[in-house]
Amino acid sequence: MKEKKTKIKNATKEFDLTVADKGPDKYMLRLFITGATSRSVQALSNLKKICEEYLEGKYELEVVDLYQNPSLAKEEQIIAAPTLIKKLPLPFRRIIGDMSDKEKVLKGLDLKRIV
Amino acid sequence: MKKTEKKLLSNKLLKSPTGIQGFDEITDGGLPAGRPTLVCGGAGCGKTLFGMEFLVRGATQFNEPGVFMSFEETNVELIKNVASLGFDLDNLAKHKKIILEHVRVERSEIEETGEYNLEGLFIRLNYAIDLIGAKRVVLDTIESLFSGLPNQLILRAELRRLFHWLKEKGVTAIITGERGDETLTRQGLEEYVSDCVIMLDHRVTEQNSTRRLRVVKYRGSIHGTNEYPFLIDENGFSILPVTSLGLQHIVSNERVSSGIPALDKMLEGKGFFRGSTVLISGTTGVGKTSIAAHFAEAACKRGERVLYFCFEESPKQLMRNMLSIGINLETWVQKGLLQFQATRPTFYGLEMHLAATHKAVNDFKPQIVILDPINTFVIGDKDFEVKTMLMRIVDYLKSNLITAMFTSLTSTDGRTANNENGISSLIDTWISLRDIELSGERNRGMYIIKSRGMAHSNQIREFMLTNRGVELRDVYVGASGVLTGSARIAQKAIENAEVLTRTHDIERKKREIERKRKALEAQIISLYANFDSEEAEAKKMIETEQDSIKRLEQDKIEMAESRKDVNEIIKTNNKPKKHKIDES
Known part of the structure; x- marks a missing residue:
């Protein structure tokens, strides 16, 4: 759940840099959660399932705990939790909620066509 | 507890x-x-x-x-x-x-x-x-x-x-x-x-x-x-927190001069209370602004700050006009003691006026505020709102111990216009100026309708605008009513003439009495003289009478002596003493 928590400072910058390196097909995802609440856990597991199913090998997921990095909430304009940010491929999207509505998650990730 | x-x-x-x-x-x-x-x-x-x-x-x-x-x-x-x-x-x-x-x-x-x-x-x-x-x-x-x-x-x-x-x-x-x-x-x-x-x-x-x-x-x-x-x-x-916190103003016993000595005299000789609200009401052209200007000038002379809201004239015009009665307001403006706030009443709504007034007072911190005139606010049928606005202004000024002077235009026919009735209860000292039309001329009269907390004159004074400012005269009050202007002067002349003839009469009477007294005295003197001469005559007569009596008696004695000789000798032998007496 907190796998990629190591990059804290300048996480956004590094994230942006890595984003620039990747090709257009690569999905750069970032999930903001609030501690180990059931909703956070649920969102993560739901998202992982979807990614494995539709984006295997094509995505990078970073999970950020807002309690640990409150300043990121401002930088990334986070209001709701959990929030998934899709920086790439464009358009920029915020997918909020526990990712239980698969259709909507796919729509948010612009994966509906593939289905 | x-x-x-x-x-x-x-x-x-x-x-x-x-x-x-x-x-x-x-x-x-x-x-x-x-x-x-x-x-x-x-x-x-x-x-x-x-x-x-x-x-x-x-x-x-x-x-x-x-x-x-x-x-x-x-x-x-x-x-x-x-x-x-x-x-x-x-x-x-x-x-x-x-x-x-x-x-x-x-x-x-x-x-x-x-x-x-x-x-x-x-x-x-x-x-x-x-x-x-x-x-x-x-x-x-x-x-x-x-x-x-x-x-x-x-x-x-x-x-x-x-x-x-x-x-x-x-x-x-x-x-x-x-x-x-x-x-x-x-x-x-x-x-x-x-x-x-x-x-x-x-x-x-x-x-x-x-x-x-x-x-x-x-x-x-x-x-x-x-x-x-x-x-x-x-x-x-x-x-504006106006009217929020009840009637708990601080009061002052200090008095401020109205700037017109004769008016002060009508108010116990001291003028208005500091922090009181003064209303000058009157018909058009009667001199309300002039009184306000006097008040402002007097305050500036004392070193107080005056905020003058004019709603009808521009400050420049007002200053020029006041020069004609010998009041130079411009010097006080330059010294920063007097500030004009000139806005058309229609420029804002009532509330905004109130707000603007508030703000200006807060910024300038005057001891005296003049609103000239207040009834220009009444446009249409907004009496109640105007009253509440004025009440709020009065309230606010009072709580800051600011002496306020309002002027108000009244209609020519009625003694009091609606507007005044509405706010009169808010006013501490109310001076009314009125036209007195008589024998083809219009004169100004001034009297105090009320003045809370002080003995004040009940007299109507004639109010004159001269090049030395406002002056008050006693009007003629007699059987034929209140007389002002030339009628008053004529009446005074008549009175003076009457007095003159009376004094003449008295003088004449005095002289007459003097003369009579003198005549009497002369008579007395002549009587005395008569009497003296009569007395002298009488005395003389008495003397001669007495002389003759004496002589008669002498004669008698002599006669007796000559007759008594014989008898006497006998007697003297018996009574030697008596003889001696006779001899002496």
Whole structure:
């Protein structure tokens, strides 16, 4: 759940840099959660399932705990939790909620066509 | 007794002063400390500004840092917008006094995929509050979330949680909300924020716009319930707390001269009370402004500050006109003791006039305020409103111990116009000027209708405008009524002539008596003389009579002696003593 928590400072910058390196097909995802609440856990597991199913090998997921990095909430304009940010491929999207509505998650990730 | 008082005091709701002019007076100390307050109103009524001033004053005056969470304007926009009010947000942000937090909600970017909450927002707010130890928070306008997040159920639940959380956090918060059609706010935020609700309003009546503020609700505190007009200008908000706190003015026994010695004489020789309200009413052209100018000049001479509101003449015109009666106001303007505020009554609404008056008085801090004239406010049928406005002005001036002089134009036919009746109860000293038309001329009369708290003359004085200013004369009051002007002079001449003939009469009588006395005396003298001569004659006669008597007696004796010789010799032998006597 907190796998990629190591990059804290300048996480956004590094994230942006890595984003620039990747090709257009690569999905750069970032999930903001609030501690180990059931909703956070649920969102993560739901998202992982979807990614494995539709984006295997094509995505990078970073999970950020807002309690640990409150300043990121401002930088990334986070209001709701959990929030998934899709920086790439464009358009920029915020997918909020526990990712239980698969259709909507796919729509948010612009994966509906593939289905 | 004392203990319970202390207990009550500690139980009392703590207040967080806003520093906004007038607001703390209406609410008896400010917003409820540690609780959220809802500020609602239509577009452009000043909600954001109210919140911002609350924060800025908190940071600069009360050392309470604050967080401004904006859901509409970006930080850059905010900084620019409030710079015009003299708030340097940039600087305050640099010194960690204020944090500006812009929350951007873009509907098109967001996809809802199940249950969520607004914990992200909570975290941001919490982080910002803790970062600078904020005591104040403004959320402007949180209702924007409703357009960004479609799930209203979640949103409402989360807002309820947010306000609760703010209370727990102990910050004094302002939440702004757009006014709804039938509810106070579009999204019914008043349901959640129930401690204090303030409504701002921006109304246009008769082409005049007026901003008003009303405290709809304030749990656990007394507060003014009226609609209070307010101004937004280069110094931020100023709200008029007028008539909020009852009649508890300080009173002064000090007297201020009216500037006209003869008028002072009518008022116990001392003039008006400081802090009292004086009304000069009269028909047109009767000299109301001249009296006001006298009053202003006298005050400036004493070194007091005078604020003169003129609603009909421009200051320049007024100063020129007053020169003709020997009053030079310009010097006092230059010395900074006299300030003119000239506005057309139609320029603002009544409330705005009130607000502007308030502000000008606050800024200039005068001892004397003159409003010339007040009845120009009455346009149409707004008597009641005018009265309340004047009452508020009077109230405000009194509480600051400012002596006020109003002039009021009355109609030529009636003694009192409606306007005066309306406000007369507010007035402490009321001087009436009136025309006295007689024998083809118009003269001015002055009398005091009332003057609270002092003995005052009941006489009508003739009131004259000369090149040395206002002068008062005693009018002629006689059997034929009140006479003024040339009639008075003629009457006086008649009286003088009468007096002259009377004195002549007296003189003549005196002389006559003198003459009579002299005649009498002469008579007495001649009588005396007569008497003397008679007396002398009589005396002479008496003397001769006596002489003759003596002679007769002598003769008798001699005769007796000659006859008695023989007898006598015998006798003398017996009585030798007697003989001796006879011999001697």
